Amino acid sequence: MSSAVELIAPPARLQVAVPHQPTPAVVADTGPGIALRAIAAAGKLGWRVLKPTIVIAVFLLIWQFAPAWGLVDEIFLPPFTTVAQAFIDLVRTGEMWTHVSTSLGRSLTGYSIALIFAVPLGIAIAWYKPVSDFLNPILELFRNTAALALLPVFVLILGIGETSKIALVVYASSFPILLNTITGVRTVDPLLIKSAVSLGLSPLRLFQKVILPAALPSIFTGLRMAAAGSILVLLAAEMVGARAGLGYLITAAQQNFQIPNMYAGILAISLLGLAFNGVLVGLERHFSRWRVDSNA
Numbered sequence: 001m002s003s004a005v006e007l008i009a010p011p012a013r014l015q016v017a018v019p020h021q022p023t024p025a026v027v028a029d030t031g032p033g034i035a036l037r038a039i040a041a042a043g044k045l046g047w048r049v050l051k052p053t054i055v056i057a058v059f060l061l062i063w064q065f066a067p068a069w070g071l072v073d074e075i076f077l078p079p080f081t082t083v084a085q086a087f088i089d090l091v092r093t094g095e096m097w098t099h100v101s102t103s104l105g106r107s108l109t110g111y112s113i114a115l116i117f118a119v120p121l122g123i124a125i126a127w128y129k130p131v132s133d134f135l136n137p138i139l140e141l142f143r144n145t146a147a148l149a150l151l152p153v154f155v156l157i158l159g160i161g162e163t164s165k166i167a168l169v170v171y172a173s174s175f176p177i178l179l180n181t182i183t184g185v186r187t188v189d190p191l192l193i194k195s196a197v198s199l200g201l202s203p204l205r206l207f208q209k210v211i212l213p214a215a216l217p218s219i220f221t222g223l224r225m226a227a228a229g230s231i232l233v234l235l236a237a238e239m240v241g242a243r244a245g246l247g248y249l250i251t252a253a254q255q256n257f258q259i260p261n262m263y264a265g266i267l268a269i270s271l272l273g274l275a276f277n278g279v280l281v282g283l284e285r286h287f288s289r290w291r292v293d294s295n296a
Contacts, residue, residue, distance in 0.1 A: 110169025
C-alpha cells in the first residue's frame with residue numbers, strides 16, 4: 001500500500017487594496033493673501049507711527065491756541081508758530097548751528113570719556129569682589145552728590161573754560177552708566193554662567209559670549225539715562241561763563257527778553273535729546289538682536 005504524501009501549501013496572504021492617497025500639494029501663496037498680509041503689516045506700522053504723532057499734534061495745538069484762549073499770557077508763552085519762525089530764523093542765520101554744534105561737541109566729548117571709563121570699571125566692580133569692596137565706599141559718597149552742586153568746585157579748580165564743562169558732563173554721565181553696568185553684570189543668570197563654564201569656555205570667551213550680551217540691556221539703559229543727564233548738566237554749565245551753546249542761547253534770550261528765541265533754544269534741546277536717544281535705541285536693537293521681541 002503506497003502512502004500518499006500530501007503537500008500542504010501555505011495559505012495565500014490576503015491582499016487588501018488600499019485606495020491611493022494623493023500627496024497633499026503645497027498651496028502656493030496667492031496674490032490676494034500676500035496683499036492682505038502686506039496691508040496688515042502696513043496698517044500696524046502706520047498705527048505705531050500715528051499714535052505718537054497724534055499726541056504731539058494735540059500738544060502743539062494746545063500750545064498754539066493757549067494764548068488766544070487766555071490760558072497764558074502771549075508775552076511769556078508765544079504761539080508755536082511764532083517760536084517755529086524764530087527757530088527757522090536762527091537756523092537761516094547760522095546762529096542755531098553755532099550753538100548746537102558747540103553744545104553737541106562738549107556733550108559728546110564728556111559722554112565718550114564717561115563711556116570708556118565707566119563700563120570697564122562697572123564690569124570690574126561687579127565681577128571682582130576685592131575691587132567692589134575697595135571702591136564701593138567712595139562711589140556711595142559721590143553718587144549721592146548732585147553734579148550741579150559741584151559746578152562751582154569744577155569752575156574753581158578747572159577754570160571757566162571748556163575743561164570744567166566737559167568734566168562736569170563726565171561726572172554726571174559716569175554714574176548712570178557705572179551703576180547700570182554693575183546691575184547688568186550681577187543679574188546675569190547663574191545657570192548660563194555654569195553652563196558656559198561646563199562647556200569649557202575660557203574667562204575671555206565667557207565674558208564675550210555670555211556676560212556682556214546678557215548685561216547689554218541694562219548697560220544701554222544707563223547709556224540713555226546718561227545721555228539725557230549729560231545734556232541737562234551741560235546746559236546749566238553753559239549758563240555760567242559761556243559764550244556759545246544752547247544754555248547760553250537760552251540765558252541770553254531770556255535776559256534780552258527775546259522770548260521766542262528762548263523757546264527756540266528749548267525746542268532745539270528737545271530735538272537734540274530725541275536724536276541722541278534714537279541713536280542709542282537703534283544701537284541697542286542692533287547689538288541685542290538675540291532678544292525675543294515681546295510685542296511681536
